[in-house]
Amino acid sequence: MSMRKTFGVVLVGIVVLGAGADRLAAASIDIPNASFELPETTYVDININSWQMPPTPWWYDEGTMGPWNQLTGVFLNLDPSHPDHIDNCDGNQAVWLFAVPEVELFQDLAAVFEVGQSYQLTVGIIGGGGGMKDDVPIEIRLYYRDAEDEKVTVGAVTITYDSSAGYVKHFNDIQLDIPRVAAADPWVGKSIGVQFISTLTLADLDPDTGRAGGYWDLDNVRLTTSGPDFTGDSFVNLRDVAVMAGEWLSCTETATDLTGDGCVTMEDFVILAKFWLEIM
Ligand SMILES: [Ca+2]
Ligand SMILES: [Ca+2]
Ligand SMILES: [Ca+2]
Known part of the structure; x- marks a missing residue:
C-alpha cells in the first residue's frame, strides 16, 4: 500500500x-499563583507562593544593600483613592522585582514542551517605580533545564523602561512568542520554565554611571499553547x-x-x- x-x-x-x-487551537497552561495572590497580604510579603528567587549572589552585600530576599515580594494593590492605586491589577495583589543585577523570579511548571505546539507567555508589567532610570531592562523568558539542571533559555523578550512614558500605574501586557516546537529541539518533553529576570550587569551598580535601582511591578502571568491551526480560524x-x-x-x-x-x-x-x- x-x-x-x-x-x-x-x-x-x-x-x-x-x-x-472543532477544537480550539489555543489552550491555557496552569501556572500556580500566576496572579501573585498568595500568600494573601494586608500590605506586603517577601514570601511568594510557588515562585522562586535565586540564592544571594557572591557580590551582593546584605550589610549595605539590605536583605536579598526583599528584592521581590507580593503587595496589596492600594485603594482606588490612593495615588499609587493600579487601575488594572488582576485580583488584589501583584509582585515587585527590583532593578538590581541577577534578581529574578522563576517557576518550573508541570507542563512540558510538546512537539507541534507553539507557546505564548504574557505578563502585565509596570516600569518606573522607585526612581528607575532610563533604559533599565527586564527580560521575560521561557526556559528548560539541561542535564546539569541549569536553566537554558528557549526564548526571551526584553523590555526597557522609557522615562518619557512616565510612571503610570497601569499594567501593560508584554508577550513572548515561542515558535512551534520541532522534534529535534532539545526542550521537547522537558518541563516549561517561566522566568522574569533583571538583566542589568554589575557595572550598573555604579551609582554615577550605572542603571541599577528602582523596581518593576508584575502581575497576571498567562501561558497558552497553540496547536496546529493551518487555516488561521483558531x-x-x-x-x-x-x-x-x-x-x-x-x-x-x-x-x-x-x-x-x-x-x-x-x-x-x-x-x-x-x-x-x-x-x-
Ligand atoms: Ca494579581
Ligand atoms: Ca515532518
Ligand atoms: Ca484551522
Whole structure:
C-alpha cells in the first residue's frame, strides 16, 4: 500500500471519528499563583507562593544593600483613592522585582514542551517605580533545564523602561512568542520554565554611571499553547487535515510540517490527530 493510500485510509477513519469536531487551537497552561495572590497580604510579603528567587549572589552585600530576599515580594494593590492605586491589577495583589543585577523570579511548571505546539507567555508589567532610570531592562523568558539542571533559555523578550512614558500605574501586557516546537529541539518533553529576570550587569551598580535601582511591578502571568491551526480560524478540524493532505509527502511545500524534519509525513499527521481528537 502506498503512503498516499495509507493516508486516505486513515483519513476516512478520522472523518468518521471526528466529523464536526472543532477544537480550539489555543489552550491555557496552569501556572500556580500566576496572579501573585498568595500568600494573601494586608500590605506586603517577601514570601511568594510557588515562585522562586535565586540564592544571594557572591557580590551582593546584605550589610549595605539590605536583605536579598526583599528584592521581590507580593503587595496589596492600594485603594482606588490612593495615588499609587493600579487601575488594572488582576485580583488584589501583584509582585515587585527590583532593578538590581541577577534578581529574578522563576517557576518550573508541570507542563512540558510538546512537539507541534507553539507557546505564548504574557505578563502585565509596570516600569518606573522607585526612581528607575532610563533604559533599565527586564527580560521575560521561557526556559528548560539541561542535564546539569541549569536553566537554558528557549526564548526571551526584553523590555526597557522609557522615562518619557512616565510612571503610570497601569499594567501593560508584554508577550513572548515561542515558535512551534520541532522534534529535534532539545526542550521537547522537558518541563516549561517561566522566568522574569533583571538583566542589568554589575557595572550598573555604579551609582554615577550605572542603571541599577528602582523596581518593576508584575502581575497576571498567562501561558497558552497553540496547536496546529493551518487555516488561521483558531480551530483545529477537518479543514486543517485537508491542508495537510494537500502537502502529503511533500518536502517542498511544508507549512504543515509539525516535526520540523522538512517533510510532511505520518509523524506530522499523528501530532495533528492527537491534538484534534486526543485518540492516540
Ligand atoms: Ca494579581
Ligand atoms: Ca484551522
Ligand atoms: Ca515532518
